[in-house]
Amino acid sequence: MEKENKHNKDLGFQVPQDFFKNFEEDMMTQLNLEDKLGKETGFEVPDGYFETLEEQLLPVVDDKVRQLPKKSNVTTFLYPVLAIAAMLAIVLTLNSGNESVDIASVDTSVLEDYLIEESFLYDDATVDILFADNDILDNISLTESVDTDVLYDYLEDEMDLNEIITE
Amino acid sequence: MIADKEYEILELLKVPHSTEAGYRMLLKEFQEQLYWQIRKLVIDHDDAHDVLQNVFVKVFKGIKNFKGDSKLSSWLYRIAYNESMTFLTKKKKQLQISDAELQAHLVEQIEADVYFTGDEIQLALQKALAQLPKRQSEIFKMRYYDEVKFKDIANLLELSEGAVKSSYHIAAKKIEQFIKED
Numbered sequence: 001m002e003k004e005n006k007h008n009k010d011l012g013f014q015v016p017q018d019f020f021k022n023f024e025e026d027m028m029t030q031l032n033l034e035d036k037l038g039k040e041t042g043f044e045v046p047d048g049y050f051e052t053l054e055e056q057l058l059p060v061v062d063d064k065v066r067q068l069p070k071k072s073n074v075t076t077f078l079y080p081v082l083a084i085a086a087m088l089a090i091v092l093t094l095n096s097g098n099e100s101v102d103i104a105s106v107d108t109s110v111l112e113d114y115l116i117e118e119s120f121l122y123d124d125a126t127v128d129i130l131f132a133d134n135d136i137l138d139n140i141s142l143t144e145s146v147d148t149d150v151l152y153d154y155l156e157d158e159m160d161l162n163e164i165i166t167e
Numbered sequence: 168m169i170a171d172k173e174y175e176i177l178e179l180l181k182v183p184h185s186t187e188a189g190y191r192m193l194l195k196e197f198q199e200q201l202y203w204q205i206r207k208l209v210i211d212h213d214d215a216h217d218v219l220q221n222v223f224v225k226v227f228k229g230i231k232n233f234k235g236d237s238k239l240s241s242w243l244y245r246i247a248y249n250e251s252m253t254f255l256t257k258k259k260k261q262l263q264i265s266d267a268e269l270q271a272h273l274v275e276q277i278e279a280d281v282y283f284t285g286d287e288i289q290l291a292l293q294k295a296l297a298q299l300p301k302r303q304s305e306i307f308k309m310r311y312y313d314e315v316k317f318k319d320i321a322n323l324l325e326l327s328e329g330a331v332k333s334s335y336h337i338a339a340k341k342i343e344q345f346i347k348e349d
Contacts (some may be wrong), residue, residue: 022336029339036346037292039312042285043206053192053202061223094268155251 172196173239180230190227198223199242201247207308208251210273210293212282214258222250245317245323270297270304282342287347295345302337 172201176196201222205310206215225246233242244328259269272296277290279281298306302324309323317335321328 003241029336029343032343033311033339033346037288040285040289041207041292041312042283042289043203043210043212044284045202045212045284050202051198053198054191057194057198057220057223058190059309060220061227064224065227149249 168239177233177235177239179252193226193230194223197243200240201243204217204244204247204301205251207312208305209254211280212275212333218247218250218254221254222247225250225275241319241322244313246317248323266301267297270301273297291346297340298345299338299341303334303341304336306331307338313337 172192176189176193179185179192179242181221198219202215202219205218205222206212209215209218222243226243229246233239253307255269257268262272264272274293277293283290288291296307299307305324306320310317316321317328317331320326321331324331
């Protein structure tokens with residue numbers, strides 16, 4: 001810390017060491033650059049680019065934004081489905097007493113009617129998934145190979161979104 | 168003035184029936200500024216266009232979660248910066264080259280670019296920037312051209328303000344030197 005005594009008569013204000021020396025140098029560099037370089041970069045855009053940019057961007061961006069939620073549809077549906085399936089298995093086991101009843105032996109249509117009557121399921125898509133003979137679990141094969149780049153891009157997008165959400 | 172616009176945009180986006188008007192106003196207000204910010208980082212026009220598109224996808228997706236803790240413009244600037252960096256990282260991976268090689272590659276592209284009409288000094292500047300460490304070059308572009316406050320750059324890059332200031336001054340001196348020699 002140093003005091004700049006000439007114009008600072010004991011008011012107690014201080015500046016970092018070498019502040020004025022550095023300030024002068026930095027200022028000269030800045031002026032020099034602005035003088036020689038200006039603020040133009042030399043980059044150009046095609047004629048009329050900005051006039052039509054909004055019209056070009058809006059549909060494309062809108063489309064992509066609309067498509068995005070589909071990514072997680074399977075898992076979004078799968079959670080309630082699995083929760084219900086687990087619950088049913090417990091209910092059926094408890095109610096069955098000595099009779100041996102497991103979920104596979106219950107007639108599908110009976111189960112379906114029961115669930116609809118009980119309003120367990122809130123839409124047709126969930127019903128479809130639940131009664132698709134568990135195809136869904138076969139389709140989500142963990143051994144299926146996923147292209148590394150695709151996976152990388154996906155994770156990157158998700159991470160970016162998280163960053164955005166947390167500002 | 169800008170704060171009023173930001174407020175107006177956010178108000179439009181709150182209500183479903185005016186969302187599209189909000190998107191339009193957001194595009195109109197920020198597309199050009201963000202484009203130039205991105206262009207300085209990715210250099211090529213077509214690449215800048217693609218990145219800009221990705222930026223707005225992220226923005227439209229995330230805007231509902233924008234709480235207004237920072238200025239809308241700073242938030243957009245951050246997304247544009249992140250997207251540009253993601254793009255450059257991918258490009259580097261695709262070409263299997265280092266940061267320095269990528270910068271050299273981008274400068275080579277400039278020389279053949281029909282959308283670069285810079286004079287010798289502007290080309291020399293791009294060459295000088297390509298030779299700086301990545302961070303110094305980024306900081307220089309943000310401060311010198313975009314006139315972003317040191318504090319905001321520090322925030323964006325998660326560095327201390329002091330570190331950003333000294334990086335900038337080092338970069339500025341190197342460029343001054345480079346241009347003198349050229």
